[in-house]
Amino acid sequence: MFEIRTDLAVEEKESFPGRGGEVKGVSLREWRKAFSKIKLTEVSILDEQGSKAMGKPKGTYVTMEAKCLAKGDEDYHREVAAELAVQLKRMVKELKKQKKVPDRKDIHVLAVGLGNPSVTPDSLGPKVIGNLQVNRNMDEGEDTVLSGIVPGVMAQTGMETAEILKGIIHETRPDLVIAIDALAARSIRRLGTTIQLTDTGIHPGSGVGNHRHSLTVKSLGIPVLAVGVPTVVGAAAIVHDTIASLIGTLASHMETREMGGFLEHLDPDEQYQLICELLEPEFGTLYVTPPDIDQTVKRLSYTISEGIHMAFYPHFATS
């Protein structure tokens, strides 16, 4: 059975009735820095109740939104990269405070580029690793030790990504994983314009390639920060939204009690059920993506790798 899903906590939050209304166990904070075009949102899922309501694990989800990210403005990307660095550093600091990462300057960070390098919208993670300047193999006097891996996809390796990473972590003992992944959004306006950073790791069913196993502190033994950008919308999500919109239209066109009566019976779960009946089973894995996705992914891979450089290599931040 397919799933109508979004990997963005901010979209999940928006989907609640009264948009922006309160959800128990979930807090929301929105802000914008002075003179900046970047809108920041922090969704915190505080407890089990919030987690259940949102369908996402407890933790913090920071979203950086900027319409101009979809365009090729170089200075602008530098601003977004700098903001990503700020947020990454904040999360690492918090992890140090919580003793989940050792409170040393020279922590070892393993960057993981999730996704399939040969499927354009899924290739964001591998491209970021391709841009990254790792230093674990060098003696360059940097504070942070950085290593990177592109684990590939199960259809190519026959292995779960979690297995590959667990092995590498066992052998090289990093303190922290930063996983970069292409995400699925609900709204096509999110494609290539939003970066989500979360301290909750990667969860089953998330990402363009639909990971089967989680990559979290629980499964890998060390904290996992996840950086993601929506590059696809699930085909089912688009159909769902259009049909919800159609039902609204039909209901307003027809002022008969019968029609209204039928539609009133359809609560969101029943709507979902109805759509599932209408759609074919193959549908669940299909995704929707724009034709210029290659440029978007290339550009964003530089923004993210630069953000990671700025967060961990001090000389990048000042240049």
Place this chain on the structure above:
Amino acid sequence: MFEIRTDLAVEEKESFPGRGGEVKGVSLREWRKAFSKIKLTEVSILDEQGSKAMGKPKGTYVTMEAKCLAKGDEDYHREVAAELAVQLKRMVKELKKQKKVPDRKDIHVLAVGLGNPSVTPDSLGPKVIGNLQVNRNMDEGEDTVLSGIVPGVMAQTGMETAEILKGIIHETRPDLVIAIDALAARSIRRLGTTIQLTDTGIHPGSGVGNHRHSLTVKSLGIPVLAVGVPTVVGAAAIVHDTIASLIGTLASHMETREMGGFLEHLDPDEQYQLICELLEPEFGTLYVTPPDIDQTVKRLSYTISEGIHMAFYPHFATS
């Protein structure tokens, strides 16, 4: 405004009421060779009336369908390649008979790989050219002279594909173009399982990348055979089909005159209009594609290049 379209004549034909019913100016022939899993269909658009009804230019559209094409069976692909060679040779023979191509053995064929090499579902054409063994630069005693070009996409070149090809044809004087392109289908069941061969060339709005100008005997000065495989379904097409299905479901659920009355008023054009109102304008360019499209495109690019080899290099056919 987006367009709900299919590049497959066979799907256009199926969309007529009474599925398989007669359309004036269009003839249909279906057959299957003994012991073969390949289903062949030939749609011939005979006159202006047929062309208008089908929304496609006059000419012949041969479709090879085989579910197993979606799988990686090597012997099977060889059978499809051989069938493609048979159909290609038949079309070239017909063009010779009609004096549109000189009746010599050593005609010069220019293979054109349309599409964007860096967008996976659009990369079929460039991949075919990458596999092709051209011989125009050699003196190998082959009968047919074969050359090949990947013209790129307008966003990368700033030029129309038609301009680039007209120039190259002006300079190198081929007798025939074979254009290979990734197509958009209506049904997701067509993705990677159907090859269409047509003598009508490439038309505005067709292909994954939505060509703006036509590539035809009229625009290029020499006949254009087009080989295409559906690798995407337009997002709008999927929404349309689901909504049509929903309307049917709603109508059968509600046996009130009012609802029926409203829906009866919606003829296909009005349904289309309604969907256009529901969907956002960005929608038109979005496409739906499966996550394993990289393997499909890789495999089919070999099937097609082998089919072209078999059609024009006799020693390939016998090996």
Place this chain on the structure above:
Amino acid sequence: MFEIRTDLAVEEKESFPGRGGEVKGVSLREWRKAFSKIKLTEVSILDEQGSKAMGKPKGTYVTMEAKCLAKGDEDYHREVAAELAVQLKRMVKELKKQKKVPDRKDIHVLAVGLGNPSVTPDSLGPKVIGNLQVNRNMDEGEDTVLSGIVPGVMAQTGMETAEILKGIIHETRPDLVIAIDALAARSIRRLGTTIQLTDTGIHPGSGVGNHRHSLTVKSLGIPVLAVGVPTVVGAAAIVHDTIASLIGTLASHMETREMGGFLEHLDPDEQYQLICELLEPEFGTLYVTPPDIDQTVKRLSYTISEGIHMAFYPHFATS
């Protein structure tokens, strides 16, 4: 200091005086199957003395040579793939006999594609994994369980390949590694025409990318078969050979005692010393490769992946 090296045991053996003469601790066997164009050579390094003389570890090195491998003859490649399968199966059988691999049908083989995917002559290993049909993630009733990984290069990962593999092996418990790698040869005539299969694994300084650590039963804990094809010649090797040839020419041109006397003093070690003085230090890492290496690597990656399929998936062997 650079190294004049060959990864091919058969070339090392040829370099001994009297070419084909006996070396203590090394046995040589050459054969050719009836009606076959493939020349087979097996160099066995039997003891420490042989190992020291050859500069290679103890073990078996089987070489398949076929000039036509450099050309694109498809049937021919199938023959070479079949021979590779025969030799692979023979080595696995021997490992089972020696209890180094469990004597079961359903052993788990981890295929490792060494090298840098973005440097053409070093991309053979990653391309083979790209062609491979792994099955560990499926339930297909094959006897052998196959998984595959492209570990990347240290400049990109910051990790030794041995670390990555040790971790993955620790986690997924394969019984055997088959490592595929691009090799450096001495003679440019070997480029793309020779496949070497050995049970000794991968050693420091071997391969195009010059691995720093060994991948062997000792370092990884399970046996490592290595499949390699020369795609480069070390720049230093070429200079060395030319100069050796020049010295011969000069010596024969000049029949004076002085010249002869000077050159007689130059034993191979002194010649090597002289060349080291002449060459710049950067020289050691440079390699020589032909301009059509992309086609060669692409073609051979199919031959090798098909050989592995034939060795481990019975239904491939018969098709």
Place this chain on the structure above:
Amino acid sequence: MFEIRTDLAVEEKESFPGRGGEVKGVSLREWRKAFSKIKLTEVSILDEQGSKAMGKPKGTYVTMEAKCLAKGDEDYHREVAAELAVQLKRMVKELKKQKKVPDRKDIHVLAVGLGNPSVTPDSLGPKVIGNLQVNRNMDEGEDTVLSGIVPGVMAQTGMETAEILKGIIHETRPDLVIAIDALAARSIRRLGTTIQLTDTGIHPGSGVGNHRHSLTVKSLGIPVLAVGVPTVVGAAAIVHDTIASLIGTLASHMETREMGGFLEHLDPDEQYQLICELLEPEFGTLYVTPPDIDQTVKRLSYTISEGIHMAFYPHFATS
């Protein structure tokens, strides 16, 4: 027969006896801007005599050298890009003055990415076009109209690059071609550290892929500026240099008249003859390249595309 060649005029000039000594018909100018690490050299071949001595056509060759280009310093690359823009604008201005390019602001420039995208050291040109933001298809109010093409290599297309470009120029009527190409140098120290800009176009035998036909105002009908970076050294060049060095060493080691006598007889042409006898014929096409060439080419492709942007899009220059 192979050729010992360099595509760099500055290296050709250096090869003359007395290094930097005067050559009739050739003028040399070297300078360095204040606070800049870039060394600029301009070799002008003034007449037929100079052309014959240098083995290169009449015209201007500007070289930008900077050791740091081999490293990944981003600010530094911006400086080199800016200098490339200055030199490009100077050459275009000169062409306008000479009425070879129309003296309008809105000239149409066709950027041509020469070389084979799938052979790493030859992929510089295609990568630059991949980074370029063409605008001929848009209406963005830029002064210069920019289009771009990757014509591919003859082994893939069966066509000469000159044929493809002549056709495209005939159809789209640009005023100027800027051809980007990977070059062969004599010295390995030039690899990735030097950019050559010339107004003489591309000539037979130049470039990594050894173009057979010239791309010049004569063959294409419009002026051709060529931007090149050495990414390979011809294998023969390296052997030649080492042997020349050996002969010097031998001569100084042996103070006998006989040896001296033999070597004195070997003028450069005879040395060359001797080396030709020693080397195998395949040798001519082989090239030498470093293992990290992928990073070098990726980085330089950005420097060059940014230089072109700065030269023709005023808003880039100021950002």
